[in-house]
Every structure is written in C-alpha cells, then in structure tokens.
Amino acid sequence: MLHLSDPNLPARVSAKLAEYQDEIDEVENYAERVTLGKSRFSSRNTTTNATFRVVRARLSEMCSGAQRCVYCEDSVGDEVEHIKPKDLYPEDVFRWPNYIYACGPCNGGKNNKFAVINQGNLVIVTRPRGAPITPPSLGDPAFINPRTEDPLAFLTIDLLGTFLILPCEGLDPVAESRAKFTIEVLNLNRDLLLDARQNAFGGYRARLLEYRHRRDDGADVNELNALRDDLLATPHPTVWAEMKRQAPFIPTLQDLFEAVPEANEWLD
Ligand SMILES: [Zn+2]
Numbered sequence: 001m002l003h004l005s006d007p008n009l010p011a012r013v014s015a016k017l018a019e020y021q022d023e024i025d026e027v028e029n030y031a032e033r034v035t036l037g038k039s040r041f042s043s044r045n046t047t048t049n050a051t052f053r054v055v056r057a058r059l060s061e062m063c064s065g066a067q068r069c070v071y072c073e074d075s076v077g078d079e080v081e082h083i084k085p086k087d088l089y090p091e092d093v094f095r096w097p098n099y100i101y102a103c104g105p106c107n108g109g110k111n112n113k114f115a116v117i118n119q120g121n122l123v124i125v126t127r128p129r130g131a132p133i134t135p136p137s138l139g140d141p142a143f144i145n146p147r148t149e150d151p152l153a154f155l156t157i158d159l160l161g162t163f164l165i166l167p168c169e170g171l172d173p174v175a176e177s178r179a180k181f182t183i184e185v186l187n188l189n190r191d192l193l194l195d196a197r198q199n200a201f202g203g204y205r206a207r208l209l210e211y212r213h214r215r216d217d218g219a220d221v222n223e224l225n226a227l228r229d230d231l232l233a234t235p236h237p238t239v240w241a242e243m244k245r246q247a248p249f250i251p252t253l254q255d256l257f258e259a260v261p262e263a264n265e266w267l268d
Pocket of ligand 1: 074105
C-alpha cells in the first residue's frame, strides 16, 4: 500500500457528491443517517449514475498496474471502498477523500471494522451485529489512510524471506498499534499475498538485472525506457518501493542499485 496521489474531481462531480451528502447530513437522528446513507450509496453507486461513473474512473487512475486493489495490490480493485466505514460514519458516505478502489477480499474483510486513537489508546469502534446504532467513540482514525498518509512510514515488508508486511521498527506505541490494526483488518499477510510479493520481488530484480545488462551492452534510450516501463508495470509497487528503501542493507540489492543508481529515481 502506497501513498496515493489525488486526481481532482471535476467541479460538477464534486458538487453532486456534496448535494448527495447534504441529503444525509440534514437528517437529525444518527441511526437514521446511517440507514439512509447506506441505502442512498447503494442506489447511486451504479454504472448508470453519471457522477459515480466519473468517481470510478478517477479511482481507477489511482490504482497501480491493471487496476489493482490499493490495499493488497494483487487482485482487481473494482469496489468503491469507504476508508471510514459508512456503517459508522454517515457524514463521510459521499465524500471523495473517503474513497479508494479495493478488491472483494480486502473490502469484504474490512467491512465495518474500525478503530480510533483515544487519549493514546487504540479503541475498537466496530459495531457488533445487532448492537444499537450509536455513534462511534471520538478520536482520530487508527486505520492507516493511504490518501492522506504514507503507509511506508508505518509498514515495511520483510524482503529477506517471509515477505510479511510488518510494522516498521522504532515506531512509537500509537503508530505501532495503528500499523498492527491495519495489517490485521486487511489481512495483509494471507498466504496468497506472501507468494505474490515474493514473486514480484524476483520479477523486479530480474528486470533490473536485464536493464543493467542491456545498458552496459549499449542499448539505446528507447529500449532502456521500455525496460524501465516494463519494470514499473510489475504488480506490487510497494515491493519495489521497499527494494529501493532497503537496498543499502541487503548486499545483493545494494550492488544492483549501485550499478543502476538511476533506478532510485524511477517512480513507483
Ligand atoms: Zn485487495
């Protein structure tokens, strides 16, 4: 998961979302706002709704590769995910900064799981099934938000064998609890993802080696740019970002990146 750049929405689309949101916000009772927000979202988040057609196109641009899920970077991301769940935060149901494209396993697994940081403690605010619909405890979101934060400030990948996503070392206790919560809620260490990251790591390394060899053999700039673009189209851009970040500490990567220093400038 990487920090996302934010493509602007056209003004008419922003205005329409604001109009949709106002309809929810003007309902006085919280439980009724939750119910209305959910039903209005499902009736409007359709392929025939002009506003959501644009929203979805913009969300697609924010994904890596072939519209990969922002969270796991592995499966197709084609579900409009509310970073702050609509079940808990009706005030964010139609807010553009609250959307990303996620895959079914990430979106469905996360569902309405959420937590906040309240006085330095992580407080789970997921509403149990059947519980009364009351507002969640106050506090800043614990879940790492890739639209507003750099996930790499919290999370790292073990490139030396397990390919687990782990909290970065040396985090303060609050940041560490946020990292752990995010990993758990998204189930970022499911077996398939470990295999996929390992595979991506090998793929990036092989492509970088090929680039190095072709460059040293005198390939022209067009060929080298094509090799670079192929590398950057490899799924799992977080693995690539981590390879660059960890290269100084992993001898085989260190040699490679020292031989191809321009690779440090290639965008994820
Ligand atoms: Zn996913």
